[in-house]
Amino acid sequence: GNSVTQMEGPVTLSEEAFLTINCTYTATGYPSLFWYVQYPGEGLQLLLKATKADDKGSNKGFEATYRKETTSFHLEKGSVQVSDSAVYFCSSSSGNTGKLIFGQGTTLQVKP
């Protein structure tokens, strides 16, 4: 079945550092791919998405490119802020069911 694997955390960075959180997926067909963010005490929020190969999703300085050849959707940000501290989830949606498959989440801690 479909699955999503993302790098284990926590990831600890200093403010203004470059961020990469790796995500790979397995799927039949061509799923849509998502990054969700969960701030402490809040629900998951959609951060960005890509619906087909080579699409780049971007939002709030975060970017991720749908790479079919490597089945990856790595999250990047050029300069992180303390306010980016949260748990980040990579996810795929298969077929026309709307069902989301999530990775295990990666905790990001940004220190001033």
Next chain:
Amino acid sequence: EAGVVQSPRYKIIEKKQPVAFWCNPISGHNTLYWYLQNLGQGPELLIRYENEEAVDDSQLPKDRFSAERLKGVDSTLKIQPAELGDSAVYLCASSSELAEQFFGPGTRLTVL
């Protein structure tokens, strides 16, 4: 616009007791999802409704879990009887058709 509302936010019960969670989706969203999120893991789909019909309940443990969405708006998820392993966060999400899913803050259940 109000987001997805869930109550209670926290619930502590003893094992073998029943418990119920309530979700009110975003107005106009016909699709409603219940997810289970274990500590340190990503959410896993329990059940998906389209209007009042449960269209995917394959992951719902039907021996102790039940759900309803009688009028196609708000929904209740019930566990009876609860077991220690049910301690987790229960997330509700809604969407319009199969578009972006919006998540509520979740109910954190602790079974003692």
